[in-house]
Amino acid sequence: MPLQTDTIPLRARGLTKAFHGHTVLADVDLDLRAGQVHGLVGENGAGKSTLMKVLAGVHVADGGTVELDGREVTFHHPVQAQHAGVSTVFQEFNLLPERTVAENIWLGREPRRRGLVDVDRMQRDTQALLDDLGVTGLRPGQRVRTLSVAEQQIVEIAKAISFDARIISMDEPTAALADHEVALLYKIIRGLTARGVAILYVSHRLREIFDLCDTITVLKDGRQVATRPAAELDDAELVRLMVGRSMTSFFPGPVEGTEVGEPRLEVTGAGNGYVDDISLTLRAGEIVGVAGLQGSGRTELMEALFGVQPFTRGTVVVDGKEVRLRSARGAVRAGLALVTEDRKATGLALNQTILDNVLGPVRAVFPRRTGAARREAPGLLSNLQVAARALDQEVQFLSGGNQQKVVLARWLATEPRVVLMDEPTRGIDVGAKHAIYELMRVLAAAGVAVLMVSSELPEVIGMADRILVMRDGRLAGELPAGSSEETVLQLATGAREVAR
Incomplete structure (x- = not known):
């Protein structure tokens, strides 16, 4: 039976929470309506996760009240919240890999x-x-260990439904999903709201917030900045509320004095078992975007350029000298750096310190530079505005945005001339994104060539001086800066051909 809609099954008033004397949530109000999606946005550290954990029973609020169907409740454990019909799908799944889907749901x-x-x-x-x-x-x-990330997420959602959940909180549910998997999640969410389920949706992806949400609450520094109908907001106003200042442009323009110079990287007729017929030129001082659908070969192109999956044919020239990039070590020696798509799996040593992470590539490839790199590391991290207690802090305890800045510092320490960036802003907040965009412009101004892959077309269009579009492992064509999303998608899907 469909649940009643247009009611407020969960109402929170004045929620406050502090840890070790530091207030992370201050006097926050929240109404979750049946049959609606309520977006929760803010920079890292804004209090989103703490609010979700209070509602989920992970933390008990120091002040304020939570009412469920008009009755005040306090959850001391997530199981209490689940049995009351309040479930949470966290970004880090809580599943047993060796057990089946059914065993996990009914554990x-x-x-x-x-x-x-x-x-x-x-x-x-x-x-x-x-x-x-x-x-x-x-x-x-099926055993959970055999499932994709999207399928594991479905198991978590099914588990929530099995408790007859009337309120479901979702924390960054699309962070690791492919485009077609995101479409499935959209379908599931719309099916849940049609049944009257209230959903609290946390995401850094503004497009998803506007696609799905009826109401949006903005948090900043633990405080509630605004709660408004989504229809009354646009990207620019939401960004202003989140960062607390107006951005004349979300995507910064070139640094004054930036000039496009000689070719840094030239590839002709290159290919391997994953990509083919790759010919491109990156020049000093420019940012080139790479767009394409999931599976089009974007990441495989970056890995080939960096020697992870080397080209087996064609030529590669760096600063006028032909090179054979057969390994990542060889690519670093040649002046290339690769910011990988998954910072946790391939970008960082999470249990090592910030300093050890920054020095890692230098120690491995340029050991004689280690002393100089160690002396320069504090300044490099300061310029990137990495928020950390000290350089000996383990990277695993940093926010996503700060972890990504450490990845960038790690590669900048090698003094690259070509920087390859694969989804450089995935899973980080809007303020950290803007900082990375500004860094890209600074690198270009210093004569570095930047090649950036992104699934977010506004990001590609906003930052790129030129756009390369991939399809089926090949470069389908090149588009000028400022091209429309429609034009990029037409080329990515084969609906339109562009001569290279």
Whole structure:
């Protein structure tokens, strides 16, 4: 039976929370309406995660109240919240990889028959949940370790529904999803709201916030800046509310005096088992964007250029000298750097200190420079505005935006002439994004050539001096700065051909 809509099943007033004397949430109000998606946005450290954890029963608020259906409640454990119909899908999933989909969903609540787990009923109930969500291709008996990130997320959502959840909070649910998987999540969310479920949706991706949300709450420094209908806001106003200052342009223009110079990187007729017929030129002082659909070969192009999956044919020239890039070490020696797509898996050593991360590539490739790099590291990190207690702090304890800045510092310490950036702003807040855009402009002004892959077309269009579009492992064409999203997509999908 559909749930009643247009009601307020959850109402929070004056929520306050402090840790070790530091207030991270101050007097926040929140109404979650049945059948609506409520967006929660703000920079890293704004208090979004703390608010979600208070509602989920992970933390108990120091002040304020939470009412569920008009009755004041206090959750001391997530299980209490779940049994009350309040579920949370965190960015870091809480699943057991060696157990099946069904076993994860019903963990600790397995249906029993004559004292034993009723496996058949558990699988039937799981299949009913998946059918209810409109999910196909996912079986109750599959082990979680065999599932994609998107499929694991579906398991978490199904688990939430299994508690008869009326309120579901989602923390950065699309951070690791491909485009077609995002479309499936949209479909699931719209199905849930049609049934009257209230959803609290946290994301750094403004397009998703405007696509999905009926109401948006903005937090800054733990305080509530605004709560408004999404229809009354646009990108510029939302960014202004989040960062606390007006941005004349979200994407900064070239630094005064920037000039496009000689070719830094020239590739002709190159290919391997993943990409083919790659010919491109990157010049000193320019930022070149790479657009394309998921699976078009964008990341594979970056890995080939950096020697991770080397080109097996064609030529590569760096600063006028032909080179054979057979390894990442060789690419660094040649003056290239690669900011990888997944900073946690391939960009950083999370259990090492900030300083050790910054010095890693220098120690490995230019050991004689280590002393100088160590002396320069504090200034480099300061210029990048890395917020950290000290250089001996482990990287795993930094926010996503600060982790990404450490990745950039790690490569800038090698003094590259060509910087390859694969999704450089994925999963970071709007303020950190702007800082990275400004860094890209500073690098270009210093004569570095920047090649940037991004799935966010406004980012590509806003930052690139030229746009390369990939399709099926090949460069489908080149577009000038300022091209429309429609034109880029037409080229990416093959609806339009552009001569190179």
